[in-house]
Amino acid sequence: MKRRHARWLDAAGITEPSLRASYERCRQLHATFGRTYYLATLLLPAAKRPYVHSLYGFARHADEIVDNGDPASKAAEFDRWSERVLGDLDAGSSADPVCRALLHTIRTWDIPVGHIKAFLQSMRMDLTVTAYRTYADLQRYMYGSAAVIGLQMTPILEPVSDEAYPRAHALGEAFQLTNFIRDIAEDLDRDRIYLPLEDLEKFGVTRHAWQRRVVTPQIRELLAFEIERTRDIYAYAAGGIPLLADSSRLCIGTALVLYRGILDEVEKADYQVFDRRVSVPLATRLRVAGRAFLGDRPV
Structure with a gap:
């Protein structure tokens, strides 16, 4: 464990060796798979960073089972893992390192166990549901897969x-909608469509046209519509930043600006999301984070 990471655990008062190792595992997952949000987390006080790593690491571990496991066995694997998690939550202890850190986090910050249960339910849906008829249907999925992440984070902030809390709920949705827009091709590879089917129909986009992976004028209009809706949600969510402790505002403001910037990059790429995974350039990420480190509020 690098010395600076050990200092974060020291600052949080996390001293027991196996628990420190559990938090370090979560930090590694966060650093590997959530680079933008990991960068923003560096703007939090050191004592809070391990708890954010715990929440992200747990969510990412579940994602890895659902998205990248053996197709023939991942449903059974996820169900076994999920049942162990729920049992550990009831028992108050766990042998699984990722779950051990999660348990310590939810006890430390009094995070409702119901949020974890809702998250697991939505992750299970990814194994059986490949599309959502209406935006309301999608929101029910996003409550467990994204909104509760914001709600879990809020006590730490x-x-x-x-x-x-409702602003954090909205920010979780905005982050996930941004991911849906950015990751259209990746989701198609998994036979999933996360934009509401009613929206595709509204703009005259058939499933066949979607699966052809060619950006037509109709698809451009559809994506422009989804981007505008997501920006509206970001605007509402941004109103929650002044409602956080001052020490938390730079982190969430930076994460919001960087994630919202993905929408700008989709537009700059002329909505070409089928043949690439757009991202905010590293120089931009470093510039925004650097200004925040100097005390310049992103929003």
């Missing part, structure tokens, strides 16, 4: 008003 120390809100000064309960109004921060």
Whole structure:
């Protein structure tokens, strides 16, 4: 474990060796798979960073089972893992390193176990549901897969008003909608469509046209519509940043700006999302984060 990472655990008062190793495993998952949000997390006080790594690491571990496991056995594997997690939550202890860190985090910050259960339910849906008829249907999925992540984070960010919670709910949705727009090709590879089918129909986009992976004028209009809706959600979510402890605002503001910037990059790429995975350039990420480190609020 690098010395600076060990200092973060020291600052959080996490001293037991096996628990420190569990948090380090979660940090590694976060650093590997969530680079943008990991960068923003560096703007939090050191004592809070391990808890954010725990929440992200747990979510990513579940994603890895659902998205990258053996197709013939991953449903059974996820069900076994999920049942162990739920049993560990009831028992209050776990032999699984990722779950051990999660348990410590939810006890430390009094995070409702119901959020974890809702997350697991949505992850299970990814194994059976390949499309969502309406936006309301998609929102029910996103509650467990994304909104509860924002709700879990909020106690760690120390809100000064309960109004921060619905804004955090919205920010989780905005992050996930951004991922859906960016990851269209990757999701198609898994036979999934995460944009509501009613939206495709509204713009005259058939499933066959979608699966051809050619950006037509109709698909451009569809993506422009989805981007505008997502920006509206970001605008509402941004109102929650002043409702957090001052020490948390730069982190969430930076994450919001960087994730929202993915939408700008999709537009700059002329909506070509089928043949590439657009991203905010590293120089831009470093510039935004650097300004935040110097105290310049991103939003």
